[in-house]
Amino acid sequence: xxxxxxxxxxxxxxxxxxxxxxxxxxxxxxxxxxxxxxxxxxxxxxxxxxxxxxxxxxxxxxxxxxxxxxxxxxxxxxxxxxxxxxxxxxxxxxxxxxxxxxxxxxxxxxxxxxxxxxxxxxxxxxxxxxxxxxxxxxxxxxxxxxxxxxxxxxxxxxxxxxxxxxxxxxxxxxxxxxxxxxxxxxxxxxxxxxxxxxxxxxxxxxxxxxxxxxxxxxxxxxxxxxxxxxxxxxxxxxxxxxxxxxxxxxxxxxxxxxxxxxxxxxxxxxxxxxxxxxxxxxxxxxxxxxxxxxxxxxxxxxxxxxxxxxxxxxxxxxxxxxxxx
Amino acid sequence: xxxxxxxxxxxxxxxxxxxxxxxxxxxxxxxxxxxxxxxxxxxxxxxxxxxxxxxxxxxxxxxxxxxxxxxxxxxxxxxxxxxxxxxxxxxxxxxxxxxxxxxxxxxxxxxxxxxxxxxxxxxxxxxxxxxxxxxxxxxxxxxxxxxxxxxxxxxxxxxxxxxxxxxxxxxxxxxxxxxxxxxxxxxxxxxxxxxxxxxxxxxxxxxxxxxxxxxxxxxxxxxxxxxxxxxxxxxxxxxxxxxxxxxxxxxxxxxxxxxxxxxxxxxxxxxxxxxxxxxxxxxxxxxxxxxxxxxxxxxxxxxxxxxxxxxxxxxxxxxxxxxxx
Amino acid sequence: xxxxxxxxxxxxxxxxxxxxxxxxxxxxxxxxxxxxxxxxxxxxxxxxxxxxxxxxxxxxxxxxxxxxxxxxxxxxxxxxxxxxxxxxxxxxxxxxxxxxxxxxxxxxxxxxxxxxxxxxxxxxxxxxxxxxxxxxxxxxxxxxxxxxxxxxxxxxxxxxxxxxxxxxxxxxxxxxxxxxxxxxxxxxxxxxxxxxxxxxxxxxxxxxxxxxxxxxxxxxxxxxxxxxxxxxxxxxxxxxxxxxxxxxxxxxxxxxxxxxxxxxxxxxxxxxxxxxxxxxxxxxxxxxxxxxxxxxxxxxxxxxxxxxxxxxxxxxxxxxxxxxx
Numbered sequence: 001x002x003x004x005x006x007x008x009x010x011x012x013x014x015x016x017x018x019x020x021x022x023x024x025x026x027x028x029x030x031x032x033x034x035x036x037x038x039x040x041x042x043x044x045x046x047x048x049x050x051x052x053x054x055x056x057x058x059x060x061x062x063x064x065x066x067x068x069x070x071x072x073x074x075x076x077x078x079x080x081x082x083x084x085x086x087x088x089x090x091x092x093x094x095x096x097x098x099x100x101x102x103x104x105x106x107x108x109x110x111x112x113x114x115x116x117x118x119x120x121x122x123x124x125x126x127x128x129x130x131x132x133x134x135x136x137x138x139x140x141x142x143x144x145x146x147x148x149x150x151x152x153x154x155x156x157x158x159x160x161x162x163x164x165x166x167x168x169x170x171x172x173x174x175x176x177x178x179x180x181x182x183x184x185x186x187x188x189x190x191x192x193x194x195x196x197x198x199x200x201x202x203x204x205x206x207x208x209x210x211x212x213x214x215x216x217x218x219x220x221x222x223x224x225x226x227x228x229x230x231x232x233x234x235x236x237x238x239x240x241x242x243x244x245x246x247x248x249x250x251x252x253x254x255x256x257x258x259x260x261x262x263x264x265x266x267x268x269x270x271x272x273x274x275x276x277x278x279x280x281x282x283x284x285x286x287x288x289x290x291x292x293x294x295x296x297x298x299x300x301x302x303x304x305x306x307x308x309x310x311x312x313x314x315x316x317x318x319x320x321x322x323x324x325x
Numbered sequence: 326x327x328x329x330x331x332x333x334x335x336x337x338x339x340x341x342x343x344x345x346x347x348x349x350x351x352x353x354x355x356x357x358x359x360x361x362x363x364x365x366x367x368x369x370x371x372x373x374x375x376x377x378x379x380x381x382x383x384x385x386x387x388x389x390x391x392x393x394x395x396x397x398x399x400x401x402x403x404x405x406x407x408x409x410x411x412x413x414x415x416x417x418x419x420x421x422x423x424x425x426x427x428x429x430x431x432x433x434x435x436x437x438x439x440x441x442x443x444x445x446x447x448x449x450x451x452x453x454x455x456x457x458x459x460x461x462x463x464x465x466x467x468x469x470x471x472x473x474x475x476x477x478x479x480x481x482x483x484x485x486x487x488x489x490x491x492x493x494x495x496x497x498x499x500x501x502x503x504x505x506x507x508x509x510x511x512x513x514x515x516x517x518x519x520x521x522x523x524x525x526x527x528x529x530x531x532x533x534x535x536x537x538x539x540x541x542x543x544x545x546x547x548x549x550x551x552x553x554x555x556x557x558x559x560x561x562x563x564x565x566x567x568x569x570x571x572x573x574x575x576x577x578x579x580x581x582x583x584x585x586x587x588x589x590x591x592x593x594x595x596x597x598x599x600x601x602x603x604x605x606x607x608x609x610x611x612x613x614x615x616x617x618x619x620x621x622x623x624x625x626x627x628x629x630x631x632x633x634x635x636x637x638x639x640x641x642x643x644x645x646x647x648x649x650x
Numbered sequence: 651x652x653x654x655x656x657x658x659x660x661x662x663x664x665x666x667x668x669x670x671x672x673x674x675x676x677x678x679x680x681x682x683x684x685x686x687x688x689x690x691x692x693x694x695x696x697x698x699x700x701x702x703x704x705x706x707x708x709x710x711x712x713x714x715x716x717x718x719x720x721x722x723x724x725x726x727x728x729x730x731x732x733x734x735x736x737x738x739x740x741x742x743x744x745x746x747x748x749x750x751x752x753x754x755x756x757x758x759x760x761x762x763x764x765x766x767x768x769x770x771x772x773x774x775x776x777x778x779x780x781x782x783x784x785x786x787x788x789x790x791x792x793x794x795x796x797x798x799x800x801x802x803x804x805x806x807x808x809x810x811x812x813x814x815x816x817x818x819x820x821x822x823x824x825x826x827x828x829x830x831x832x833x834x835x836x837x838x839x840x841x842x843x844x845x846x847x848x849x850x851x852x853x854x855x856x857x858x859x860x861x862x863x864x865x866x867x868x869x870x871x872x873x874x875x876x877x878x879x880x881x882x883x884x885x886x887x888x889x890x891x892x893x894x895x896x897x898x899x900x901x902x903x904x905x906x907x908x909x910x911x912x913x914x915x916x917x918x919x920x921x922x923x924x925x926x927x928x929x930x931x932x933x934x935x936x937x938x939x940x941x942x943x944x945x946x947x948x949x950x951x952x953x954x955x956x957x958x959x960x961x962x963x964x965x966x967x968x969x970x971x972x973x974x975x
Contacts, residue, residue: 006543027361028361046398046399046400047398048393048395048398048399048400048416048421048424048425049424051393051398052365052391052393052424052425052428052429053427053428054430055391056363056389056391056428059389060361061362069398072397096622123535183411183412205577273599283416283421284400284415284416284420284421285416285417286410286411287403287408287409287410287417288407288408288409288410289410289411291410293406293407296420297419298420300620303420304420304423304424304427306428307420307423307424307429308427311427
């Protein structure tokens with residue numbers, strides 16, 4: 001694997017999930033693979049889960065890790081070509097990325113969208129240029145439009161918990177992505193990415209997938225091929241085995257927080273409609289705004305388990321990259 | 326050892342000091358113990374000595390270390406339950422701590438008091454919740470009311486230097502904690518903790534302990550059982566073998582800087598009253614405000630030696646935790 | 651090697667360059683040397699190339715690395731003696747440096763000039779005191795007046811590329827340091843240091859060295875012994891084999907950005923005057939202000955290669971220090 005920025009970089013989800021679970025069962029079996037290899041983690045935006053889990057994953061594989069909080073430790077990067085750099089940008093992404101490529105074997109990169117200009121964000125301009133100019137393998141630690149390490153951990157969690165229920169290979173869980181309220185305008189990266197992975201998992205016959213959101217909050221259709229889409233949360237929740245709760249800002253009225261009907265916060269009342277569904281969230285979660293405390297502190301929550309699986313998704317990706325270095 | 330937040334977690338100071346000195350004599354003897362174990366260091370407040378010494382201690386034991394400056398790299402945590410999180414806090418401590426517990430084997434945590442509300446600070450609410458929700462062993466890197474790694478380093482330093490004087494096991498040093506002036510309102514964590522360790526060391530027959538402070542600056546009695554308490558610095562210094570100089574804000578008029586009589590800065594003039602006492606300070610020290618430069622640059626100062634021993638106190642604690650993982 | 655702050659710490663450039671190229675050919679051959687040795691990297695100012703390359707160099711040698719961004723993670727240090735510390739400085743450099751010396755085997759230190767007071771900056775007061783009080787070997791990661799790891803990487807790059815042209819040992823390249831425009835007042839550290847290394851390389855018979863700058867931008871003569879100095883860029887570029895492009899503020903009118911004639915930006919037009927010169931820059935570079943994009947993206951640019959060699963300059967220095975620990 002040379003690049004991990006979306007589910008399109010993964011030939012088979014089933015196989016990749018099994019690889020991750022094999023690492024979870026035996027975390028230190030491949031420490032020779034990473035010897036004298038260096039992972040650089042570059043953050044243009046803050047990170048907690050992603051940094052720690054990816055760092056730990058690399059250590060498990062015997063790699064060295066260098067962390068670079070470019071937003072705080074570095075300086076403003078220029079991304080446009082043909083600009084006379086007499087303003088506030090100190091270094092061009094061409095040089096900055098190329099230099100980091102000199103000192104590392106694999107780079108992880110996080111860069112959030114600005115949520116001002118849809119075309120600019122969905123172009124993934126910053127990310128694409130960084131990948132091009134650093135000239136070494138890159139793992140997305142969340143880009144403007146996707147968060148694939150999170151989505152990979154999510155499908156690992158679903159597969160793992162469903163399997164442990166021993167319901168048989170021919171019964172597929174119903175997975176629902178349910179929009180939830182928030183006070184800030186959040187990116188679509190996590191829901192886009194989750195949808196994309198679930199649609200592929202559905203195509204591989206692993207799950208059935210539904211997305212529920214209020215009007216105006218529809219995701220780009222590029223990320224939901226084959227998904228059932230509904231504006232009716234109750235309808236979506238009926239018979240659900242997994243409910244993935246997440247806020248996002250509007251794609252249509254780009255980056256806006258639109259008004260929405262009451263009743264989109266997930267709570268125990270709504271859980272009754274489901275098939276005693278497990279509840280997931282990528283975290284950080286706003287308690288009692290997106291998701292009720294009663295769920296988070298109760299037996300149906302998978303959020304910590306899911307965060308724990310971030311380690312194995314990262315380790316599976318890094319292992320696949322190390323094998324091709 | 327599962328928790329290290331105060332001297333109450335230490336069965337025998339004498340034994341623990343000997344463990345630390347054995348590590349100092351042979352720092353790399355236990356590198357197998359930490360193999361594939363990860364220490365997470367979480368700072369809600371800045372750190373120099375604590376971060377470097379604990380990081381180095383972990384490396385000596387073969388551990389991996391991940392540092393998280395949550396105050397700068399992270400986001401605001403909610404600590405109250407039952408709050409609808411529609412304000413400025415981004416993540417609840419329940420999730421944040423639990424997630425960190427997923428990626429680490431041991432966590433170190435630093436969290437200062439706010440000095441506004443005594444009950445809140447002395448409850449150690451943040452610290453206690455973090456310990457509870459992370460669900461793995463925790464080392465205090467200084468909490469609202471205690472700094473046990475510092476105090477442990479302090480007693481190591483006293484034991485080590487007293488022993489080298491070969492005065493015989495039956496002569497006990499007189500140790501004095503002496504309040505000193507400062508321009509800011511500082512926590513009581515260091516003096517509380519020092520007093521608590523010295524009182525236990527006194528109970529174990531290792532030292533005699535006196536605290537001297539101006540009126541209004543008395544520490545909580547919970548931290549000074551068995552100590553001699555005085556408002557008269559000269560009286561305290563008479564015959565002292567060790568003087569531990571430190572400022573703290575008022576416990577009674579909580580967090581306040583009260584007026585105080587002249588003459589509380591430690592200097593060579595005052596040193597003459599002592600038994601040629603060694604002078605200690607946890608650092609950072611305000612020169613010529615808390616403690617005179619002539620002492621800091623002279624032969625009686627132990628401050629650098631003492632800071633060096635932070636390494637061995639941390640290593641002894643981590644070793645004790647690794648042995649029970 | 652106990653100290654690396656300038657070319658004066660290097661007995662023979664030729665030998666040191668060969669040491670670095672041997673490491674480049676065989677990066678992991680000396681991992682036993684750094685076992686259980688700790689490098690502390692202390693930054694008073696931001697860093698990208700320097701931190702990553704030095705960290706990687708230390709890892710290649712088997713060392714542990716602890717990074718300390720004192721400007722962001724720490725607090726204000728007092729450097730003057732005899733000051734009552736009742737102001738905003740929290741710790742004296744005497745204690746701060748001494749404490750770091752307790753936890754590390756080698757320290758790297760970056761500290762920029764303030765560009766207000768020439769004597770103060772050129773005294774290297776902060777740096778000299780840090781070296782004195784930490785009491786362990788120190789590598790400069792750029793000081794007020796020099797950036798020796800950069801200059802060492804520069805001469806490695808020149809030697810390496812010239813050698814690969816196989817022009818014969820008796821033909822020496824003409825190296826030109828060419829001032830370039832900028833919008834900010836930059837330190838003289840990089841050009842001072844480059845000049846100093848090139849003058850010594852010239853004395854060792856490796857190169858011929860010329861400096862070109864507008865009037866008012868002359869470097870201190872202490873850094874340019876034996877160099878050809880000119881105000882005429884075209885004259886300097888005639889027959890040049892290497893052009894090192896760099897802005898700096900005035901040394902004479904200290905720290906000022908003076909007016910200068912047009913035509914000091916390096917571009918393809920000017921490259922025609924040269925002997926198809928290779929173009930160098932320490933980075934970060936302001937595109938189309940200091941140096942044209944056409945050069946940076948064309949075959950004559952060495953800037954990324956040069957940045958890559960920062961790794962080997964750092965590794966050669968650390969290796970030389972480890973050998974004398």
